[in-house]
Amino acid sequence: MAVEMIMRWAGVLTWVVPAFFAPALSIAEPNLPPTRDMNLLMITVEDWAANAIGAYGNPVVQTPSVNSLAKRGVIFDRAYCQATVCNPSRASFVTGMRPDYTQVFRNSDSMDALVPADAPSMARILDQDDVFTAQFGKLVHKWDDAGRFAKGFDLIEYTHDYDQPPGFEGTLRRSPAGPAGIDDVEMECLEIADKNAATRLKRLWDEREERLAAGAENSWTLRKPFQQLFAEQVGDSGIDEASMEDGRLVRSAAKLLGDLAASKQKFFLNVGLYSTHTPLLAPKKYVEAYSPSQMLLTAATRNRDHLVPDVARRGGKNYDIFNGLYPEYGPTDQRQREAVAAYYACSNYVDASIGVLLDKLAETGLDQNTIVVFFADHGFQLGEHGCWSKFTLFEQSTRVPMIVAVPGMRHAGDRCGQIVELVDVLPTLCDLWGIPKDDRFEGDSFMPLLASPNRPWKKAAYSCITLGGLGRSVRTKDYRYAEYHRDTAPPTNASDPHAVELYDMRSDPWEQNNLAGRPAYESVQQQMRDLLISGTKSINVLDTD
Structure with missing residues (x-):
């Protein structure tokens, strides 16, 4: 240039x-x-x-x-x-x-x-x-x-x-x-070292192109067979x-x-x-x-999780690699x-x-x-x-x-x-x-x-993800708290989440022991919920303690 x-x-x-x-x-x-x-x-x-x-x-x-x-x-x-x-x-x-x-x-x-x-x-x-x-x-x-x-x-x-x-x-x-x-x-995938997978991907790609040429809508449904097989590929790109x-x-x-x-x-x-x-x-x-x-x-395997809500683990479903479309x-x-x-x-x-x-x-x-x-x-x-x-x-x-x-x-x-x-x-x-x-x-x-x-x-830091509606999380230095609601509206004191998480990140950094609902953590849970609900009203408050 x-x-x-x-x-x-x-x-x-x-x-x-x-x-x-x-x-x-x-x-x-x-x-x-x-x-x-x-x-x-x-x-x-x-x-x-x-x-x-x-x-x-x-x-x-x-x-x-x-x-x-x-x-x-x-x-x-x-x-x-x-x-x-x-x-x-x-x-x-x-x-x-x-x-x-x-x-x-x-x-x-x-x-x-x-x-x-x-x-x-x-x-x-x-x-x-x-x-x-x-x-x-x-x-x-x-x-x-x-x-x-x-x-x-x-x-x-x-x-x-x-x-x-x-x-x-x-x-x-x-x-x-x-x-x-x-x-x-998109066609880099055809150079991968696994030539059997490359052949399958080319066939799926060609089928998609043919359907697009015939007037099909360029939708996720049309792309999914190719994309989900592509996502499973690991190793040498070729x-x-x-x-x-x-x-x-x-x-x-x-x-x-x-x-x-x-x-x-x-x-x-x-x-x-x-x-x-x-x-x-x-x-x-x-x-x-x-x-x-x-x-x-x-070591943070699923069978070691204690009271971790299924929705937090996506109901056992993966969306990219190990997506289940190709057994x-x-x-x-x-x-x-x-x-x-x-x-x-x-x-x-x-x-x-x-x-x-x-x-x-x-x-x-x-x-x-x-x-x-x-x-x-x-x-x-x-x-x-x-x-x-x-x-x-x-x-x-x-x-x-x-x-x-x-x-x-x-x-x-x-x-x-x-x-x-x-x-x-x-x-x-x-x-x-x-x-x-x-x-x-x-x-x-x-x-x-x-x-x-x-x-x-x-x-605190705030994160969200669409799982079972919308999951919202608040992270402080010591704890992480999350709620899952059926819609995307911000939670209020009257909101009723269908799943709740609370983890002590100091003793449980892999988040395998959900403390939500335990009497000993009632005060902590309420404080974290208040932080979550207050949202942007509290996140800009600097910690001067």
Whole structure:
């Protein structure tokens, strides 16, 4: 990309601050260097569990790039998403608003249709006069349903064959094919090492294409046989790392970083990576680093759960891997070990992809003036309670990795044990750049924690998931409490949940001993229920005890 093109794109859209935005506040922090003129590189990863990263204590998976980033930034040990499925989680951190505001609770929900028309939007807010804004890979769930949230980006690059987002005024392009000639992410599956599965997938894909050509609606029902078989695949992708989806994205983004460094253009760049999402396929060299026979299966098995509601465990149903549609891919011990090994291989590969970006920052000198914000949209279950993938309110799904590295920060390498949430990300980006925060934001800027990681902070994190209606969870440092209701309305004192959970996270970190309803915990349960019901009225209250 020519530098002069970058300079031209950089001024395409200008965001005018409306009157309802709060006035800018001083954001100077004594332990942070000035950040207003720094660049922002945000790295968002799908489905990456914190406990599958070396910097978060996993001794097996190899994540040298993220580990290195952790040494240069603050690593948040208690970061939580607002929903444990892609669309509502991303709708929340893109707007700085919670699901009750966005009304996006499911992957099938349309942001364009449901999110209020004047809602805050990350791209529009960060699209300042002197900033080049770019998006590579995934930010929202589907641009088809979130076109107005593309507004503000000067450049969007896909690997998927999507149309231009409705209302998008910038430049849209497709990631170039990798060295192996792979340029269609949906058909990467045909390169997998398991040729029998590849043949079956091709047949299912062709049948779907034939039905679409004959006028069938492009629905989940039509896609399901292909997608559910695809989700069961683990191990060798059959593709080199530069040709897989994430490999193409980060190499193209790295080229843009080089051009931006040469032009000295201030930028916001988000790179959204996919590989820790099912199917758990990675390049062969990463797969070979993890022997299934050496993988440990979780001790938090379903038969050890005591009074854990069935709805909390999705009624024993998985939606991605081990989905039950193809019995030959059942959750045997061997198959589960293969899945854990493959997940670690995918984690290793995502880390290597992140390394491409971090290396380019160092090579160009951008590491001296670029803030790196890294997090996942939600976690991933690896068999805990019999659950795989996400779609639960357990810690493995709600907790996410998050690291923020500011060049020259005093607390580089420190850990923060305070509770933060993904809804806090956009307010934090505003503070880092000195942009007035929308007074409707439901998250809190955690910029003060970058300067002082151990200072008192918020008391609780809130997450939700559509299970038996809607499950809502509140997490404090010591406890997690959840209620399941038949509808999506916020709970009240008069609400009657059909299932309740209470766990002491200090003594029961795997959440296998449900304490709800026990007389000895009546007071704790009421306090946690009050927190849940008060919702946004209490979550912004800082803990000064």
